[in-house]
Amino acid sequence: MASRPSKIVCVGRNYAAHAAELNNTIPNEPLLFIKPPSSWAELPTVRIPTQQGACHHELEIAVRIAKPLHRVSVAEASAAIDATTLALDLTLRDVQDRLKQQGHPWERAKAFDGACVVAPWVELINAGVNLKHIQESSFELTRNGVMQQQGDAQQMLMPIAELVAHISHVFTLEAGDVVLTGTPAGVGPLQPDDELALSWQLGEQSLRWSGQVIGND
16 A cells, blocks of 8 residues: 555535535535545545445545645646546545534544545656646546446636645645545445446546445444
8 A cells, every 4th residue: 555645635515516416505615624544545445334324435536745835826736746546535425414414524424444545646747647637637437337427627616726725725735645626426325346437538548447345344
């Protein structure tokens, strides 16, 4: 397993259609929350809690930060991104809904062990990929051969470089930290033994990774 980041910064409601499907309002500024290093996991295994209600998949573009960022410009944020991949922001939806109703934080629903599942990194320097390719990319998730989510990064409410710069004005990003940039519509529950396929058209590259869901009582 690769080294874990000091934190994973996640962005809620960065695609309007996803906000709408959960009957959520679109925030005036990025909705941020953090997953701890202990939530880090890597494909092909996707472990889900099976005793806490529905666990939803949320497919997202992830970017990795190469150096500390504190109150930086959009240009500085763009230059500090050194790798990218797709990730699953796993969410205990029943738990999250209960927490929302009570006005409580989301950590129980978002920060459990294995709640951030990532595909292998694509190094920007060595892969002929740059931030423009990422921001113009399309990606999708199938479950047991059936399409679940299709995303177009150009539909983000706040583009990646602006998002990273904004986060750096809230708290410092350390080298190796990861930012998950939000999920498109189509989120839904996972079941043990589900077969997942993550696909990404990234510049001239067509990337595909597989995963299998395992129940974790």
